[in-house]
Amino acid sequence: MFGLHVPNGLLFSVFLLLLLAAWLYSGRRSNNDGKNLKNAIAYRDVSFLIKPYQQLGDNPKLKPMESVQLLWHTAENARNWQVQLKVQGDADWRPPVSVSGTVVDIAKLGKHLHFRACLDNIPPGATFEYRLLVDGANAFAGLGKARAGVDQPYKAIIAGDLGKSAEGDMQPVAYRIGALLPDVLIVVGDVVYDRGRVSEYLEDIFAIYNHNWSNPKRGAPILRSTIVLPVPGNHDVALPSPESKRDFQRFEDLLGYYLFWDLPMHGPQRMGAANAPALDGDQASIDRFLTAAGDRFPRTGCYSFDWGNSHWTMLDSNAYMNWGDKDLVAWLENDLGSAQDATWRFVVYHHPSFSSDGKHADEQRMRLLAPILERMKVDVVFTGHNHCYERSRPIRFLPDHLEQGTALHTEDCAVPGSFQLDEQYDGFMHTKPQGVIYLVDGAAGAKFYPHSQPEQLKDFSEVYDQSQHSVTKITVDGKRFTAVQVGADGAEIDRFMIDKN
Numbered sequence: 001m002f003g004l005h006v007p008n009g010l011l012f013s014v015f016l017l018l019l020l021a022a023w024l025y026s027g028r029r030s031n032n033d034g035k036n037l038k039n040a041i042a043y044r045d046v047s048f049l050i051k052p053y054q055q056l057g058d059n060p061k062l063k064p065m066e067s068v069q070l071l072w073h074t075a076e077n078a079r080n081w082q083v084q085l086k087v088q089g090d091a092d093w094r095p096p097v098s099v100s101g102t103v104v105d106i107a108k109l110g111k112h113l114h115f116r117a118c119l120d121n122i123p124p125g126a127t128f129e130y131r132l133l134v135d136g137a138n139a140f141a142g143l144g145k146a147r148a149g150v151d152q153p154y155k156a157i158i159a160g161d162l163g164k165s166a167e168g169d170m171q172p173v174a175y176r177i178g179a180l181l182p183d184v185l186i187v188v189g190d191v192v193y194d195r196g197r198v199s200e201y202l203e204d205i206f207a208i209y210n211h212n213w214s215n216p217k218r219g220a221p222i223l224r225s226t227i228v229l230p231v232p233g234n235h236d237v238a239l240p241s242p243e244s245k246r247d248f249q250r251f252e253d254l255l256g257y258y259l260f261w262d263l264p265m266h267g268p269q270r271m272g273a274a275n276a277p278a279l280d281g282d283q284a285s286i287d288r289f290l291t292a293a294g295d296r297f298p299r300t301g302c303y304s305f306d307w308g309n310s311h312w313t314m315l316d317s318n319a320y321m322n323w324g325d326k327d328l329v330a331w332l333e334n335d336l337g338s339a340q341d342a343t344w345r346f347v348v349y350h351h352p353s354f355s356s357d358g359k360h361a362d363e364q365r366m367r368l369l370a371p372i373l374e375r376m377k378v379d380v381v382f383t384g385h386n387h388c389y390e391r392s393r394p395i396r397f398l399p400d401h402l403e404q405g406t407a408l409h410t411e412d413c414a415v416p417g418s419f420q421l422d423e424q425y426d427g428f429m430h431t432k433p434q435g436v437i438y439l440v441d442g443a444a445g446a447k448f449y450p451h452s453q454p455e456q457l458k459d460f461s462e463v464y465d466q467s468q469h470s471v472t473k474i475t476v477d478g479k480r481f482t483a484v485q486v487g488a489d490g491a492e493i494d495r496f497m498i499d500k501n
């Protein structure tokens with residue numbers, strides 16, 4: 001007599017709810033697989049144009065209490081956003097941090113809101129959780145780790161030439177990087193292909209490197225949990241050829257690098273042609289870009305930062321840069337000169353000074369800086385551009401007849417000179433290099449060029465690998481530096497050590 005009559009519509013709704021619950025549960029499960037605690041789950045439907053991602057912001061120097069910038073883009077204006085932080089050791093969520101939203105107009109995204117929250121007052125090296133609330137309800141959550149202090153070890157991944165998602169090589173590399181749980185990810189240029197467009201950021205880097213799940217076919221939630229610090233490669237600044245204009249007539253959404261990466265702002269100011277890519281084409285699109293990029297263009301092309309006991313100098317090596325220009329050289333010398341107390345000095349740029357790979361054999365203009373890097377006691381230089389992994393012997397190099405002021409902002413420019421190679425150093429038993437070690441780290445997703453593989457390695461080359469896509473994992477622990485080249489399948493491809501004890 002109390003038989004329950006359940007309408008079909010209600011049954012269907014219950015079924016949908018069960019499906020949703022199962023999906024959320026499986027999502028949480030997969031997030032915690034492999035102790036990958038950095039993964040996050042969005043559990044309220046919010047239309048992000050770009051999901052939250054972490055950045056260092058304009059904080060080149062270590063701070064007694066660290067901060068992390070959290071950025072996201074959305075079209076939703078009316079909602080009340082809050083961000084809360086719970087740092088390792090906190091009993092509960094802290095009171096909401098302030099969130100600032102500005103209207104930005106970016107090609108392919110249109111007019112929308114760009115939000116920013118500063119997660120601050122975090123002890124160096126501490127892990128933290130954050131959550132975004134919309135109108136009081138959870139909308140997004142993530143984990144992170146503050147920059148290491150001067151006495152703390154850290155782990156970084158260095159990767160370059162990330163490729164395109166459509167070709168399917170990007171996803172397994174992103175997955176591998178996520179599985180290695182770096183404290184910081186450094187991209188040696190060619191972040192997106194082919195032209196550094198906003199549309200390419202949306203399709204590739206934001207889709208794959210900030211995917212909800214860790215999956216070799218999809219990507220990994222890296223950007224939301226890890227600070228990423230890039231340099232611009234040739235594909236990031238529109239076209240490979242320096243003669244090619246950054247043509248806003250043809251592509252209205254160029255130079256996404258300067259729109260999305262929130263980096264230290266102490267790079268060289270605009271110096272005419274010496275350090276700024278020329279913009280051409282539709283003036284309205286150019287003005288739209290310049291307004292959205294603000295001071296980031298072109299300042300964030302070069303910058304530096306400290307992490308742990310290391311100083312990292314990040315340079316734009318594109319062909320419009322004239323690294324014979326005395327003001328640019330002075331900026332570099334001043335930057336490295338001020339970091340002589342750091343235990344380690346690392347330099348990052350896209351175009352390799354030394355590589356056996358045949359693809360960009362004559363693009364040697366960055367060799368001009370070799371004497372400065374040696375004099376300033378740089379330990380390792382990380383580059384990309386050639387789609388391979390290559391490790392040099394410790395090098396001391398003196399260009400033959402190039403003097404300061406020589407304009408080298410051309411693409412193909414051989415720089416002959418004399419080499420002094422440390423043949424003793426092996427990175428295993430002999431771990432005190434006499435000279436600078438140069439890595440080519442361009443094997444992180446872009447397609448390989450079998451025809452460019454060298455039949456014979458140059459004398460300065462120790463290891464060359466194009467067997468599979470790979471990234472460099474470094475561990476800096478006091479006076480010991482260890483680098484491991486890790487394949488997308490997890491295999492170890494190379495390993496070397498530098499010991500300053």
Ligand SMILES: [Fe+2]
Pocket residue numbers: 161190233234235350384385386
């Ligand atoms: Fe490149």
